Amino acid sequence: MSNSPAPSLYAKREPIFPKRVHGMFRNLKWWIMAVTLGIYYLTPFLRWDRGPSLPDQAVLVDIANRRFFFFMIEIWPHEFYFVAGLLIMAGLGLFLFTSALGRVWCGYACPQTVWTDLFILVERWIEGDRNARLRLHRQEKLDARKIRLRLTKWLAWLLIALATGGAWVFYFADAPTLAVDLVTGAAHPVAYTTVAILTATTFAFGGFAREQICIYACPWPRIQAAMMDEDTLTVGYREWRGEPRGKGKRDAGSEQGDCIDCMACVNVCPVGIDIRDGQQMECITCALCIDACDDIMDKIGKPRGLIDYLALSDEGRERAGEAPKPVWQHALRPRTIMYTTMWAAVGIALIVALFLRSDIEATVAPVRNPTYVTLSDGSIRNTYEVRLRNKHHEPRMFRISLKGDPALRVQLEGTPYEAVQVEADEMRIQRVYVVAPKGSVPADGESTPFRFWFEDTGNGDRVYKDTIFNGKGQ
Incomplete structure (x- = not known):
C-alpha cells in the first residue's frame, strides 16, 4: 500500500494576466464601464428641488426618516412593495438576458466585472501588458523597480476602492454635506466604518480575488444552466x-x-x-x-x-x-417571451400603482384596553388611534368625520374642532373618540359597523376606513 500523501482537492490559484485586446466587444465593455461607473459615482450629487422641507438629492435612501427618493418619486416604508417589484423585475430581467444571450450580465455589467476591468486597466498602465506583468510576477528578486511598481499600483487601487466606498455612503445622506464631513472628520462613525469595509472589499475583490469571486463566491454560474x-x-x-x-x-x-x-x-x-x-x-x-x-x-x-x-x-x-x-428566431421563443411578458406585467403594475396611489393615507386602530367605556351619563365611548400621512410638500388640514349610525358623534383629543393639521411629508398620530348617547346603541349586539372619512380640506381628496363601535345599548 502506498504511503504517498493523498492529492489535494484544491489547486493553488495561478494569477491571470489578461492581454490587451481590441475589437467591437472590448469597445462595448469600455462604454458600459464608463456609463455604469459614471452613474454610480455621480448620481448622489444630482440635485432635485422638492421644496423647503425635503432633501434636494435626486436619489436618496433616507433611513432616518424611513423614505426613499428617486427624482420625482417618493417611497414611504409601507410602500416597500415598489422596491420589491423592482427587485422582481431585476430578477426577471436577469433570467431574460441569460436565456437569450447567456451570462451577458456577468460579462458586461456585473460590479465585480466592471471593477476588475478597471483594476486590470490600471495594472496595465503601470506595469505593462501581459508579458511585462508576467515577467514582473516571476521575478524573484525584490528590487527597487518591482517595489515601486507594486506600491504605485496598490496605491491607485486603494484610491479607486476608497472612491467606491465613499460613493456608496453618499446614497444615504446629503452627498455634498457628507463629503465635507468625511474630509473634516465630522461624519458619524458608521459612515467611516462603512467606507472602510467597502474600500477593503473592493480592493481585495477587484485587485486580488478577481475571477475567484465569479467561480467560487457567486452562485449565478451554478444557476444559469436552468x-x-x-x-x-x-x-x-x-x-x-x-x-x-x-x-x-x-x-x-x-x-x-x-x-x-x-x-x-x-x-x-x-x-x-x-x-x-x-x-x-x-x-x-x-x-x-x-x-x-x-x-x-x-x-x-x-x-x-x-x-x-x-x-x-x-x-x-x-x-x-x-x-x-x-x-x-433565437431571441423570440417561448422561454424569452414568457420572461418578457412577466417582466412587462410587473412593470405595468408598478406604474399603475404609482399613479393611482393617494397623496393622503390613513389607518385606524381601535384601542382594545378597555374595549369601551361607559360614561357617567350612560353614554358609551370608544377610542381609536388614527394615523394620518400627508404626502404633500406643504402642511394640510384633514377633516375627520364618520358615517354609519346617525347617533354616533366624533371627538378629537386636544382640539374642539373636527380637523387637524398634518405637516408636510409627515405622519400624525391622532387619538379620536367616538361617543354613542345612552340608549342609542342596539341592545342586541356587541358592535356597530361605521366608516371614518378623512378629507383634505385643501383639494377635497378623501379616503375612508371601515371599523366597528363596541358596546351594548343601555
Whole structure:
C-alpha cells in the first residue's frame, strides 16, 4: 500500500494576466464601464428641488426618516412593495438576458466585472501588458523597480476602492454635506466604518480575488444552466471549422482547420479558460476571445467567427454547410417571451400603482384596553388611534368625520374642532373618540359597523376606513 500523501482537492490559484485586446466587444465593455461607473459615482450629487422641507438629492435612501427618493418619486416604508417589484423585475430581467444571450450580465455589467476591468486597466498602465506583468510576477528578486511598481499600483487601487466606498455612503445622506464631513472628520462613525469595509472589499475583490469571486463566491454560474437551452446564444468555438488545429499559416487547400493554436483566446480571457474546450462554468461570456480570434483570422486571411456567439441548435446546420437561424428566431421563443411578458406585467403594475396611489393615507386602530367605556351619563365611548400621512410638500388640514349610525358623534383629543393639521411629508398620530348617547346603541349586539372619512380640506381628496363601535345599548 502506498504511503504517498493523498492529492489535494484544491489547486493553488495561478494569477491571470489578461492581454490587451481590441475589437467591437472590448469597445462595448469600455462604454458600459464608463456609463455604469459614471452613474454610480455621480448620481448622489444630482440635485432635485422638492421644496423647503425635503432633501434636494435626486436619489436618496433616507433611513432616518424611513423614505426613499428617486427624482420625482417618493417611497414611504409601507410602500416597500415598489422596491420589491423592482427587485422582481431585476430578477426577471436577469433570467431574460441569460436565456437569450447567456451570462451577458456577468460579462458586461456585473460590479465585480466592471471593477476588475478597471483594476486590470490600471495594472496595465503601470506595469505593462501581459508579458511585462508576467515577467514582473516571476521575478524573484525584490528590487527597487518591482517595489515601486507594486506600491504605485496598490496605491491607485486603494484610491479607486476608497472612491467606491465613499460613493456608496453618499446614497444615504446629503452627498455634498457628507463629503465635507468625511474630509473634516465630522461624519458619524458608521459612515467611516462603512467606507472602510467597502474600500477593503473592493480592493481585495477587484485587485486580488478577481475571477475567484465569479467561480467560487457567486452562485449565478451554478444557476444559469436552468435559464439556458439549446437556442441560447452564447460564446462558443466552431470546432467543426477550427479542427484539426495546428501552428502556422494555413493555405486555402490545407486539410487542417482554421485554428492555428495561437492561444490568443486564452491569453485575453479574464478567467483564464480555453473556450475551445467547450462551455465551462467559469466563462462569463465577455466575448473578448471573439475579438482576439477575429484579429488573428484577419491576419492569416481566414473568415471571422471561428469563436463567436453560437447556439447549440445551429451546430447541425452549420456542420452541414447551412446558414444558422436568424438571431430573432433565437431571441423570440417561448422561454424569452414568457420572461418578457412577466417582466412587462410587473412593470405595468408598478406604474399603475404609482399613479393611482393617494397623496393622503390613513389607518385606524381601535384601542382594545378597555374595549369601551361607559360614561357617567350612560353614554358609551370608544377610542381609536388614527394615523394620518400627508404626502404633500406643504402642511394640510384633514377633516375627520364618520358615517354609519346617525347617533354616533366624533371627538378629537386636544382640539374642539373636527380637523387637524398634518405637516408636510409627515405622519400624525391622532387619538379620536367616538361617543354613542345612552340608549342609542342596539341592545342586541356587541358592535356597530361605521366608516371614518378623512378629507383634505385643501383639494377635497378623501379616503375612508371601515371599523366597528363596541358596546351594548343601555
